[in-house]
Amino acid sequence: MKATDINLSKSATMGDVARAAGVAPATVSRYLNNPDVVSPKTKHKIDQAIRAMNYVPHAAARTLASKKSRMIGAIVPSLDSNLFAPALEAFQSQVSKAGYTLVVASDNYDAEQEFKHINQMVSHGIDALLLVGSSHDEAIYQLLKAKQIPYVLTWTTTPQEEHPCIGFNNKIAAANVANYLMDLGHTKFAMISNNIKRNDRAHKRLLGVRDALALRGLSMSDEYLVERPISAEQGREAFRLLMSRSEPPTAIICGSEPFAYGAIFESKHLGLEVPRDVSITGFDDMWLASLITPSLTTVRTPQQKVGALAADYLIAKLTGKDVALPTPLEVEIIVRESCAPPSKH
Amino acid sequence: MKATDINLSKSATMGDVARAAGVAPATVSRYLNNPDVVSPKTKHKIDQAIRAMNYVPHAAARTLASKKSRMIGAIVPSLDSNLFAPALEAFQSQVSKAGYTLVVASDNYDAEQEFKHINQMVSHGIDALLLVGSSHDEAIYQLLKAKQIPYVLTWTTTPQEEHPCIGFNNKIAAANVANYLMDLGHTKFAMISNNIKRNDRAHKRLLGVRDALALRGLSMSDEYLVERPISAEQGREAFRLLMSRSEPPTAIICGSEPFAYGAIFESKHLGLEVPRDVSITGFDDMWLASLITPSLTTVRTPQQKVGALAADYLIAKLTGKDVALPTPLEVEIIVRESCAPPSKH
């Protein structure tokens, strides 16, 4: 009923608004982008006209003329899986609060897909970009640099590189877990991990474990490293496999939490008792960790914080503000029931 | 090293490509949008030029000139929570496969936020839009209609309305659950549900239960309906509350699966045994359903299918193809261990 019907077929343009308000288009533009420099009087007139005509600025035209799209991109390995969801939710929240629109894509841990998506996003003119992990095609960095698009790498920290990162130290976190288990007396370790070639976080966690073991003169042979796609179901299978070894491990470090859930569930099917027969650790501290029986000893990672900080960083960067270099986030081992000293026999 | 350095500061434009290829910009445009009408010879020249200069079309300019942004929007209640993640992942996959870019936002079940996001997306020129559920501000439909933007409502089916929907019948699904429990002999029901005012799917599920009960001369009073934000933790609390009633229910229907998980975990704390002391049902059949003890009787909903079909529908619509009216998807009760006849006493 409103004045909507004025432009049912053709949306009102800035020109229309300007005419209706009796000002020049440029003034309307100012009203929109820099209201402070417009006199209250004309401001009012423009405001009236805008809501009367139900005017909505044309973002593409704006992008074309201003070189700023007000869109921010995010590429995650997977939208499914709770692994990145909390961070993405926080990211989207901050991003939209700042008036930006979020563009997302998932690459399924596939570098080619990632590259394709980034190209598409760049073509769409995204102003900034969130990436997960630290291993990305060099061409990507070149592209981003050429187009001067700010970006952050999340879930990682690589002080030696010059890429801005927001995350925690996966290697140290995993080493801490290994140390905790060694303190309990474990020496026979196994690890269930995502593909270490394609997933740099998984890789770093493995390194952390290996380093920690080495420091105490221990090691983990390759047969005790099981690489799987991340899911509880895969965790079950991996667990079964590991426990069927002639010499089963006394502690299993799961590089991703769903593996740990699967392992714990499967232990019941196998008639094994956690932690008496085998200790299990997770990674992330998802909601199920405290509810499952036995509850899961794991490392708590600041997921929403990663998302929120990443957004803050990018937005600050876009706003031209001073941007504090993000420092690695803290990570904490949550001790629950799934670990115990190895049983002697 | 490539010819990338040609335009480090300023990206190559179509004009640049045209000049390099010795043709007119219009021809390059054709090559991009309608290759078939370009001769193989010039096609080759243009191709060369494009990859030599590392040319990437400027999406905003394209949108401005063509009125098509090649972006598709999706607004979901939450990116977190596995509730919509599988569907969104499938949606994104199809969408990007078709060359579109996905724009997303979450509205936290808040109508105002949803409206704001839609406006923003429309301003950005999205070509199509995915929405969740059937209750949306009338202004939204008007806007979409005015701008002629195809859309789908997902997770719902409302044949009486003229909105295209892709989903299943929540009411019937819930009624089936109630019937299943009544067949087992239950008469004292409770339901744990998300806010029924803000979440139309939750509302429909409640109606389904109520209707089914009524058909057999039963009913559920308001004290046995507990409304909570969706999470296992809330499910625990709701369960505790319900079981502390002087006359506890013998069957609890959970409108969302996390509630059921929480209820089952909490039952152990309370020294109750499921299903002996109380039967519990879920809704969605998430991965945990089969792993938890007791495993969860629930209704399996075709989540990725919803996402994939929604994408197919919208893309077909955009392509101008004949679009079959989507029919309601099937839903299936998965009988596991969490339900049994009520114990007599």
Next chain:
DNA sequence: CTGTTAGCGCCTTCAG
């Protein structure tokens, strides 16, 4: 504080 003037990069008739 406001109006004028040029484009931004591409698509789309319309001719040829």
Next chain:
DNA sequence: CTGAAGGCGCTAACAG
């Protein structure tokens, strides 16, 4: 099958 010309809606100097 290809080229030329105009404009999509907005912003960004530049004057006034």
